[in-house]
Amino acid sequence: MIKKGRGVANVYYPTGFNGGGDPDLVSLRIKADGTIDMTNASCEMGQGFKTVAIQMAAEALGVSEELFTIDNSNTDTTAFSMDTAGSRSTYIVGLAAISAANNLIEKMKEFVAGVKGCSPEELDYKEGRVFKKDDENVAMTLQEIGTASTYGGVFIMGAGGFLPPVGPPRDPETGFTVPSRSYAWGSTIIDVEVDTETGVVTVENIYNCYDIGTVINPLQAEGQVDGGNVQGISMALFEDLAPYFPESIEAYAADFTDYIIPTFMDIPKHSEIKFYENYDPYGPFGAKGCGEMVTNTQSPAIANAVYDAIGVYIDSLPITPEKVLRALDEKNKTN
Amino acid sequence: MFKSVGKRVKKYDGVGLVTGRMTYVSDLTMPNMLICKTLRSPYHRAKLNKVDVSEALKVPGVYAVITKDDVPHNYFSMVPDHHVLAEDLIRYKGQNIAAVAAVSKEAALEAISKIKLDIEELPYVIDPVEACKPDAPKVRPEGNLHLFDGVSEVRKIRKGDVEKGFAEADYIVEGTYTTPCQEHAPLETCASLAYLDEAGKLVIHSKSQGLYFSQGDLANVFQLPLNKLKFVGGTIGGGFGGMNSIHTDHIAGLLALKTGRPVKFQLTREEEMLYSTIRSPWIFKFKDGIKKDGTITARKIEVLHDCGAYTELGLYAVEKNANMIAGAVKVENLAIDSKMVYTNKMPSGSMRGFGVNVGQFADQVQIDKLARAVGMSPIEVRLKNAFKENDENHVGNKLVAVSAIETLKMVAEMAGEEISPEYANLSSK
Numbered sequence: 001m002i003k004k005g006r007g008v009a010n011v012y013y014p015t016g017f018n019g020g021g022d023p024d025l026v027s028l029r030i031k032a033d034g035t036i037d038m039t040n041a042s043c044e045m046g047q048g049f050k051t052v053a054i055q056m057a058a059e060a061l062g063v064s065e066e067l068f069t070i071d072n073s074n075t076d077t078t079a080f081s082m083d084t085a086g087s088r089s090t091y092i093v094g095l096a097a098i099s100a101a102n103n104l105i106e107k108m109k110e111f112v113a114g115v116k117g118c119s120p121e122e123l124d125y126k127e128g129r130v131f132k133k134d135d136e137n138v139a140m141t142l143q144e145i146g147t148a149s150t151y152g153g154v155f156i157m158g159a160g161g162f163l164p165p166v167g168p169p170r171d172p173e174t175g176f177t178v179p180s181r182s183y184a185w186g187s188t189i190i191d192v193e194v195d196t197e198t199g200v201v202t203v204e205n206i207y208n209c210y211d212i213g214t215v216i217n218p219l220q221a222e223g224q225v226d227g228g229n230v231q232g233i234s235m236a237l238f239e240d241l242a243p244y245f246p247e248s249i250e251a252y253a254a255d256f257t258d259y260i261i262p263t264f265m266d267i268p269k270h271s272e273i274k275f276y277e278n279y280d281p282y283g284p285f286g287a288k289g290c291g292e293m294v295t296n297t298q299s300p301a302i303a304n305a306v307y308d309a310i311g312v313y314i315d316s317l318p319i320t321p322e323k324v325l326r327a328l329d330e331k332n333k334t335n
Numbered sequence: 336m337f338k339s340v341g342k343r344v345k346k347y348d349g350v351g352l353v354t355g356r357m358t359y360v361s362d363l364t365m366p367n368m369l370i371c372k373t374l375r376s377p378y379h380r381a382k383l384n385k386v387d388v389s390e391a392l393k394v395p396g397v398y399a400v401i402t403k404d405d406v407p408h409n410y411f412s413m414v415p416d417h418h419v420l421a422e423d424l425i426r427y428k429g430q431n432i433a434a435v436a437a438v439s440k441e442a443a444l445e446a447i448s449k450i451k452l453d454i455e456e457l458p459y460v461i462d463p464v465e466a467c468k469p470d471a472p473k474v475r476p477e478g479n480l481h482l483f484d485g486v487s488e489v490r491k492i493r494k495g496d497v498e499k500g501f502a503e504a505d506y507i508v509e510g511t512y513t514t515p516c517q518e519h520a521p522l523e524t525c526a527s528l529a530y531l532d533e534a535g536k537l538v539i540h541s542k543s544q545g546l547y548f549s550q551g552d553l554a555n556v557f558q559l560p561l562n563k564l565k566f567v568g569g570t571i572g573g574g575f576g577g578m579n580s581i582h583t584d585h586i587a588g589l590l591a592l593k594t595g596r597p598v599k600f601q602l603t604r605e606e607e608m609l610y611s612t613i614r615s616p617w618i619f620k621f622k623d624g625i626k627k628d629g630t631i632t633a634r635k636i637e638v639l640h641d642c643g644a645y646t647e648l649g650l651y652a653v654e655k656n657a658n659m660i661a662g663a664v665k666v667e668n669l670a671i672d673s674k675m676v677y678t679n680k681m682p683s684g685s686m687r688g689f690g691v692n693v694g695q696f697a698d699q700v701q702i703d704k705l706a707r708a709v710g711m712s713p714i715e716v717r718l719k720n721a722f723k724e725n726d727e728n729h730v731g732n733k734l735v736a737v738s739a740i741e742t743l744k745m746v747a748e749m750a751g752e753e754i755s756p757e758y759a760n761l762s763s764k
């Protein structure tokens with residue numbers, strides 16, 4: 001018999017390394033035609049780091065993202081990144097990018113002041129233009145600055161960084177400390193079908209509402225959630241490298257024929273994503289971390305939905321057909 | 336209002352990635368490049384007396400065979416207790432003992448087969464509960480339980496008085512939860528290509544997800560200043576946390592230094608699955624008190640993390656787990672005891688959500704049981720106890736931009752769930 005059930009989960013997740021103290025640096029170098037090379041050594045592993053890093057630098061300078069290239073490729077010439085982990089890159093690189101952009105603006109003002117024979121304090125910057133506060137016609141564009149500085153023998157590179165404050169040492173008695181200043185929040189509702197003959201659990205509908213603060217790129221954030229759903233379902237229903245653990249650690253799978261992870265056929269029929277954009281006072285443009293939290297709500301929501309469907313909790317991941325059938329047997333015995 | 340932020344900007348490198356224009360480390364070759372293979376421990380725990388590489392060195396096409404004696408500083412990882420190549424006590428099946436660089440995979444594998452080990456299999460422990468017992472085989476010479484702050488087997492969080500909280504409760508609900516060994520399953524297996532450049536700098540094309548993280552770690556192993564060690568990479572075929580741990584960069588680098596030739600070391604899928612870091616097992620025991628009206632009065636939580644054979648990122652995961660495990664709900668009376676135990680299995684790495692998502696599975700199923708115990712809807716019991724703006728979380732951390740209630744209400748609306756008027760008007764503010 002097919003039984004239907006619904007489950008919910010509600011979590012929060014810290015942004016950045018536990019306890020802070022994980023800095024990143026960014027450089028923004030203006031080229032002869034006014035385009036900009038950004039560097040930061042965060043890793044692009046499919047999550048879309050390069051795109052959001054450029055968007056935040058573009059926002060900080062008030063120019064188009066089309067002006068940018070980004071280099072994250074090496075430890076000789078690319079600005080330092082602590083690591084790509086802990087849902088930290090958007091948040092910390094974003095804040096470092098804002099710092100680098102402000103530095104670039106200051107350096108451009110100094111350069112333009114020299115060209116125009118005024119002091120940097122008399123100048124303002126807006127949307128790719130440095131101009132005199134009292135006469136906007138006295139101005140240089142990014143392109144003009146790039147050409148004049150490069151061929152004028154002046155190196156204009158904005159450099160900046162951000163260090164999340166280091167939390168106090170953890171109190172050994174109470175455990176009190178500050179893991180992070182910023183937290184993302186999220187809630188998920190999942191509908192499942194449980195086949196009581198085979199024990200197979202199928203995810204039918206997923207509804208996610210996540211607060212990752214300001215969403216820098218909705219297209220990519222939705223992609224993160226889609227990926228989170230798939231990995232969350234995988235953790236809930238499929239993945240176990242050593243099913244006979246703790247009796248044995250011998251892995252039964254050494255390839256993807258035996259180690260089952262979801263394919264497109266396992267993606268739920270219906271998935272809805274909404275972002276509740278609660279502006280974070282510490283984050284870049286109000287953003288919080290996104291990457292990890294969006295894979296955390298699925299496994300408990302599925303376990304709770306299975307209970308709703310068949311009246312038993314499976315407290316041990318993954319929720320395999322074998323565990324479901326054994327739990328149903330046990331329940332029928334006691335009834 | 337923002338101009339660029341919030342826009343559905345197309346992925347910067349998206350077209351290039353999906354049309355195969357990206358060159359991954361796995362794709363790289365160089366002239367005169369050697370292939371690396373390693374000899375791994377056949378036993379979960381063993382005493383390694385001697386490694387004889389003399390016959391292996393005679394295999395045609397072999398340029399180098401290295402053991403622990405060839406490593407300038409044989410310790411690496413975030414908590415640097417992991418051995419690059421095995422010392423006297425082997426701690427897990429698949430641990431690297433020796434490495435070969437040869438002109439072909441075939442020559443490298445033949446040389447591996449000619450390495451003679453004087454090795455004694457020892458009793459081992461893989462069950463974290465067994466490993467906590469005083470008479471369990473010692474995974475580490477210093478003992479199986481981690482000592483927090485150098486002194487305590489238990490990492491504590493304490494707030495209020497849990498016994499008072501249980502006395503105030505109408506129902507006590509207990510639950511035990513476990514999570515398994517999990518593989519990261521990236522499309523690209525871990526790979527390195529290491530060589531010396533024209534100035535003698537060691538260059539490593541790496542699959543690391545933290546180039547500087549790995550560089551800082553391995554500068555110690557190679558005993559090189561940072562201007563003599565360059566990591567190249569940054570765009571990789573999937574990480575999910577697995578590439579925060581070093582699996583191939585150290586050995587490829589050592590062999591490049593030894594031979595002066597480019598060395599490629601790429602894990603097979605089997606090696607990646609069986610011998611690299613994993614999301615390793617956890618056990619959570621909850622005892623909660625709740626009143627008839629749905630107020631949670633106390634939570635007592637015991638956590639045991641099975642760290643595997645070396646610390647890797649296990650300790651970090653335990654710290655993060657402890658801070659988050661009591662959930663996004665207010666609890667006046669709280670006691671959390673976390674322990675971390677070493678066992679003879681592959682070490683605990685980071686994996687997306689690590690430390691936290693396993694705990695949130697346990698916490699969120701347990702909260703569901705609380706709702707059932709008092710006959711409330713699972714959504715409403717969460718709304719009733721949810722953190723609000725400026726609340727302190729379970730480690731005294733003041734929370735801002737809080738959205739537990741708002742995301743719950745919004746997801747309920749999306750799914751067509753009715754919320755009773757008593758809870759429908761709640762807000763985090």
